[in-house]
Amino acid sequence: MINQAPVIAIDGPSGAGKGTVSQLVAEKLGWHLLDSGALYRLLALAVSHHGMSVEDADTLKVLAEHLDIQFQQSEESKVEIVLEGEIVTQAVRTEEVGHNASKLAAIPEVREGLLLRQRAFAQAPGLVADGRDMGTVVFPNAPIKIFLTASAEERAQRRLLQLQQKGEAVNLEELVQSIKERDERDANRAIAPLVPAAGALVIDSTDLSIEEVVDIVFAESVKAGLI
Numbered sequence: 702m703i704n705q706a707p708v709i710a711i712d713g714p715s716g717a718g719k720g721t722v723s724q725l726v727a728e729k730l731g732w733h734l735l736d737s738g739a740l741y742r743l744l745a746l747a748v749s750h751h752g753m754s755v756e757d758a759d760t761l762k763v764l765a766e767h768l769d770i771q772f773q774q775s776e777e778s779k780v781e782i783v784l785e786g787e788i789v790t791q792a793v794r795t796e797e798v799g800h801n802a803s804k805l806a807a808i809p810e811v812r813e814g815l816l817l818r819q820r821a822f823a824q825a826p827g828l829v830a831d832g833r834d835m836g837t838v839v840f841p842n843a844p845i846k847i848f849l850t851a852s853a854e855e856r857a858q859r860r861l862l863q864l865q866q867k868g869e870a871v872n873l874e875e876l877v878q879s880i881k882e883r884d885e886r887d888a889n890r891a892i893a894p895l896v897p898a899a900g901a902l903v904i905d906s907t908d909l910s911i912e913e914v915v916d917i918v919f920a921e922s923v924k925a926g927l928i
């Protein structure tokens with residue numbers, strides 16, 4: 702048995718709504734939250750800050766194992782992401798960092814370096830884990846596995862809105878292109894590719910609201926006797 706506390710694993714492509722839904726489900730259940738994509742993004746940011754080479758896989762593994770990362774609860778009950786003492790909550794969310802993260806994520810040593818750190822999040826009373834390989838690799842015994850998806854066009858549209866709200870100038874065509882490129886790399890890499898885990902419930906959220914998706918995941922938790 703790898704994971705001790707119950708885990709709800711929510712995997713899927715970029716912009717499908719995993720982060721939003723995971724946070725709402727975790728709040729509703731009073732469970733912990735793992736944003737595993739943030740770990741890959743933080744690593745990408747650290748590599749860029751330190752001007753490191755992405756060719757040296759062994760050094761990247763050590764960095765992945767020991768990188769100084771903190772998820773701090775702020776007063777407004779928001780989570781601030783701190784990398785080596787610097788608040789990078791906004792900086793990690795850019796498309797560029799996501800893109801660099803997905804390149805690092807294809808390196809086996811990087812995934813090995815992050816594996817135990819991710820498993821350590823599985824604490825009582827339970828964990829909602831968001832990523833690409835939560836149900837397939839990190840928490841294969843998770844009692845609930847969700848594969849949350851949506852069309853690339855809908856995901857790009859959502860991302861456009863999200864970035865515009867933050868005041869970032871973005872282009873829809875470029876976003877669709879970037880999302881498709883990242884999907885392609887994540888789904889076709891040799892290690893831990895983005896695929897639905899065996900037994901995962903596939904939810905296509907293209908025509909669903911955030912609340913409708915949360916309700917489906919919550920109903921699954923009730924059905925599985927987790928709450």
Ligand SMILES: Nc1ncnc2c1ncn2[C@@H]1O[C@H](COP(=O)(O)OP(=O)(O)OP(=O)(O)O)[C@@H](O)[C@H]1O
Pocket residue numbers: 713714715716717718719720721722738799859860862863906909910911914
């Ligand atoms: N069902 C939905 N309907 C409309 N908008 C949604 C839906 N789900 C999520 N969104 C919005 O889409 C945007 C992207 O969602 P989110 O960041 O949760 O995706 P993600 O799957 O975690 O992406 P990534 O893997 O790149 O971090 C957010 O602005 C969110 O509010």
Ligand SMILES: Nc1ccn([C@@H]2O[C@H](COP(=O)(O)O)[C@@H](O)[C@H]2O)c(=O)n1
Pocket residue numbers: 715737738739741742799802803804806831832833834835883887
């Ligand atoms: N479990 C995971 C989580 C993320 N990745 C890679 O990181 C990139 C950024 O993730 P976001 O969810 O924050 O967008 C993503 O494109 C993946 O390449 C991963 O491999 N495994």
